[in-house]
Amino acid sequence: xxxxxxxxxxxxxxxxxxxxxxxxxxxxxxxxxxxxxxxxxxxxxxxxxxxxxxxxxxxxxxxxxxxxxxxxxxxxxxxxxxxxxxxxxxxxxxxxxxxxxxxxxxxxxxxxxxxxxxxxxxxxxxxxxxxxxxxxxxxxxxxxxxxxxxxxxxxxxxxxxxxxxxxxxxxxxxxxxxxxxxxxxxxxxxxxxxxxxxxxxxxxxxxxxxxxxxxxxxxxxxxxxxxxxxxxxxxxxxxxxxxxxxxxxxxxxxxxxxxxxxxxxxxxxxxxxxxxxxxxxxxxxxxxxxxxxxxxxxxxxxxxxxxxxxxxxxxxxxxxxxxxxxxxxxxxxxxxxxxxxxxxxxxxxxxxxxxxxxxxxxxxxxxxxxxxxxxxxxxxxxxxxx
Ligand SMILES: *[C@@H]1O[C@H](CO)[C@@H](O)[C@H](O)[C@H]1NC(C)=O
Ligand SMILES: *[C@@H]1O[C@H](CO)[C@@H](O)[C@H](O)[C@H]1NC(C)=O
Ligand SMILES: CC(=O)N[C@H]1CO[C@H](CO)[C@@H](O)[C@@H]1O
Numbered sequence: 001x002x003x004x005x006x007x008x009x010x011x012x013x014x015x016x017x018x019x020x021x022x023x024x025x026x027x028x029x030x031x032x033x034x035x036x037x038x039x040x041x042x043x044x045x046x047x048x049x050x051x052x053x054x055x056x057x058x059x060x061x062x063x064x065x066x067x068x069x070x071x072x073x074x075x076x077x078x079x080x081x082x083x084x085x086x087x088x089x090x091x092x093x094x095x096x097x098x099x100x101x102x103x104x105x106x107x108x109x110x111x112x113x114x115x116x117x118x119x120x121x122x123x124x125x126x127x128x129x130x131x132x133x134x135x136x137x138x139x140x141x142x143x144x145x146x147x148x149x150x151x152x153x154x155x156x157x158x159x160x161x162x163x164x165x166x167x168x169x170x171x172x173x174x175x176x177x178x179x180x181x182x183x184x185x186x187x188x189x190x191x192x193x194x195x196x197x198x199x200x201x202x203x204x205x206x207x208x209x210x211x212x213x214x215x216x217x218x219x220x221x222x223x224x225x226x227x228x229x230x231x232x233x234x235x236x237x238x239x240x241x242x243x244x245x246x247x248x249x250x251x252x253x254x255x256x257x258x259x260x261x262x263x264x265x266x267x268x269x270x271x272x273x274x275x276x277x278x279x280x281x282x283x284x285x286x287x288x289x290x291x292x293x294x295x296x297x298x299x300x301x302x303x304x305x306x307x308x309x310x311x312x313x314x315x316x317x318x319x320x321x322x323x324x325x326x327x328x329x330x331x332x333x334x335x336x337x338x339x340x341x342x343x344x345x346x347x348x349x350x351x352x353x354x355x356x357x358x359x360x361x362x363x364x365x366x367x368x369x370x371x372x373x374x375x376x377x378x379x380x381x382x383x384x385x386x
Contacts, residue, residue: 291325299337
């Protein structure tokens with residue numbers, strides 16, 4: 001590490017008068033005041049009005065060339081409005097409350113966000129912990145927010161939306177707060193009203209009401225989610241998308257067997273901007289812990305019933321977590337899932353699990369520059385569906 005810092009310092013000291021921007025860094029866009037000169041070997045490319053990025057002038061040798069979408073998915077397709085990755089980190093170390101920044105948890109790195117924006121993705125799910133933003137020691141869910149942690153969340157959100165992206169804020173609590181399952185709908189509604197107030201003026205924020213409730217009846221989860229929708233809207237946050245999740249880890253493959261399909265058709269939003277968030281992994285137990293996929297067609301198969309239910313109920317879905325190994329069967333399975341989703345027209349988007357600085361060699365890590373999913377999954381299974 002020391003030598004890296006040293007050589008960076010040397011490089012900076014000997015740089016030309018206008019300091020140049022590193023590869024994948026920002027080099028232009030509305031409101032940007034920094035250097036527009038890219039490091040040698042990279043070129044400044046306009047991604048959108050908010051954002052230009054230094055991209056390598058020649059394709060990197062480690063990544064495979066993007067697969068063309070027409071060769072893997074035919075017919076009429078509806079592009080995803082929201083497509084991107086989870087940006088893990090702030091929910092890490094959930095047994096240590098409040099935990100120390102940099103030791104127990106971390107915030108996503110701006111360069112990771114830049115990288116995906118540069119590739120054309122636009123949506124980032126940002127998991128965080130309710131106990132860190134609403135400490136049990138200072139009044140719990142009805143007490144004041146921890147301004148330090150809230151600032152970290154706000155900074156991450158502002159960074160994403162400042163680049164023209166969407167930030168889905170995700171209390172990654174499995175409907176459990178401070179060791180107890182949440183059941184009080186009015187407390188949940190009040191908590192969301194207070195949190196949404198902090199973000200109500202930013203229309204690129206998405207409110208993801210709760211990550212993966214489980215071992216709670218679907219109807220109870222539905223009641224909590226409906227209360228959350230009411231809380232967000234009562235805050236005056238009326239322009240943003242809200243995502244609701246079901247019980248049984250909000251699995252798409254179990255949507256019709258978990259009870260979720262009976263409960264969630266009744267969701268109501270005065271602003272008519274709610275989508276059903278589901279998650280789907282492609283290993284045998286659907287947990288995202290094995291790099292082996294059941295088959296090369298398992299992605300489309302596991303989404304089939306959920307897609308049919310969304311259509312029947314005139315609802316939209318968003319696949320908030322999908323992940324699989326970097327092997328031929330899994331790549332085909334992910335392609336099949338995203339293809340079916342785009343052919344159906346009822347899915348607003350999909351998010352890979354996961355980017356984030358602390359995944360190490362986790363097989364689903366898509367953290368640039370070298371997370372295991374960067375080399376093949378990204379160009380072959382995700383980029384074709386942009
Ligand atoms: C608030 O968050 C900061 C940063 O994580 C932490 O150091 C501090 O102890 C927290 N305060 C409470 C009351 O939890
Ligand atoms: C789809 O739902 C039907 C009945 O609701 C069930 O019999 C079938 O096994 C489900 N298929 C999958 C792939 O889950
Ligand atoms: C499949 C997967 O990656 N699950 C992760 C969900 O989030 C928690 C908290 O970050 C992780 O511990 C799991 O590994």
